[in-house]
Amino acid sequence: MTLVSSNKKTKKLFLTTKTKLSNAIDTKLDIIVSPEFYWVRKFEIPVKTEAQAKDVLPSLFEDITNETSSLTYQVKRLEENLFLCFAFNNKKIYEAIKSSGILVSNIASIYFAQNECVDYKCFKIDGLCFAYVSDNILVKIPNVLIDECVDFVGVIGNIKLSSMRLQIKLYNDLFNTKLLYTFYFIFAVLILLNIARYVDFTLQIEPLEDKIENIKRVNDFPNSMIQANSILNDFEKKIRVEKQKREAISYILTNQRLSLKSFDMQNDEIILEYQTSNKNEVQLFLNKNFKNIKITTVKNLTKVVVKL
Template sequence: MLLNKKNKILFLTKKSYFKTLEKIDIILSPEFYWVREFEIPVKNKKEALVFLPNLFSDVLPSDDFSYFVIKKSKHHFLCFAYKNSEILEFIKNANIQNTQVNNIYFAQVELVKTKAFCANGEQFIYTDDEILVKTPFLIEDNTLDISSLLQEHTLSNHKIKLQFYSSLIDIKYIYSIAAVSLVLIFLNMFQYFIVNKNISILEEKEESIKKQYNLPVTSFETNAILKKMKRSFKISDDLRQAVGDIFDYQKVDTKAVLKRVEYDGKVFHLDIEKTSDIKAKDYFSKHFKSIKQSKKADLISLELTYE
């Protein structure tokens, strides 16, 4: 019986140059991506992706970035930002053809069991926060060369697919946008149908009551119910606005790091690092009805009420 042949695994840095014609998998050096851990009050990776452009805005230059998410626990996500065009440029510089590339992985995930290693005369280590970085000088002695580590390495399931031809739109991206658009259209149509149906039922009920009790023609009951329904829609809009105001704080204080955002149905609970308690109070008091604020070391905790 023939066994499936594993692709050769290469570790790509900005100094890499290879001589191979084989089909390959690539592990990216941390030079090619930004990685951060966030607590995001959503259920899955797809929902978390929506927030990443905003959450990375304080560290990323103004450019076109792609994002990737790994869920670690209930609201805890490991998040990546990378430039498709930059990675393609250095794949080409490394003497690799696009047709040779199978899948691409992040070294942050693949080499997490290795404390330190060397590649192309440069050393890479994991910090105390378990984030892989390239060091400007040698820190660990007698570190293994990456080539020996990759010989027996088993790749994870956390891979990305690059868009190799910028003139063509990725068909998966089109399908994703189309799917999201269709869902939004159907939700709006369903909501519109339900509202109109409820209004029709109320109008019929109003007419029935008028006929049953011989009441004069009046719209008091209908108007009261409509006002209640409009208020429920306003609450939904206010909630979306409140979430936007919270994540926009990093635009006001670019050094601030949102460590926790939770909502219990009435109150938002926030933990923010690397910010001023005066600046936080001044900003959130403009957007929320009431705030409670406390500070412990470098961590500011807030409770915000928007209603």
């Protein structure tokens, strides 16, 4: 039977391999994890920061356990070059919490017993005995080795928790792996669908491209947009010139007073002959609409060349 000691905000619980909650708890819990769930050692490491020390822990714990590849590591700096180092299996702690009847949603924080129980050199809980031994490391020991130990049930409420929390992922790694595989599968299916759609689109587009090229060839269409734009610009230029000619002819024919004897067009020139010797009258009329004109008069005939 595991003790849970109450205060106003949370309850404290000491988690061991035998922890089983007889009743459901609907308040937040601060869990103190027993040494059964982690390895702890003091190492002298010639570095300055905890982060630097953490990088070398896998190699340092190789002599203690062969599970280094699946462990999570934490470090607490005690003094210069001296560090208190922890290694634990995230999955094992998660499974112990789950089997004890504790709801993950009720967990406030998790702590190492190594740091939280220093005021009690030896104590018992859940029928197990724990004691601080050489180098002040907390370990589980056989009950027969110690006669008198503090009943931790009566004192757990007095513990003032430290600032060092156990950094754990509160979910099952197996579930997480399955979830990742599911995402990978869905992602792969989406990729295959997109590839299939691309291939189908390519198969549909190729016959259309062949038909377009055939139409271009039969109708002598240009092969590129640059050629097409060039042809279009030429057509637009011709249209502007023809429109200009039409407007010029329309203007010339509006004058009923002048007797137009002949009319001819050569490229961008209009050649006119008026049956009159009054050059000024002809020039006055044409200057209203044309800028470039050339007039000559011979006897009763006035010849005009209009440059468009």
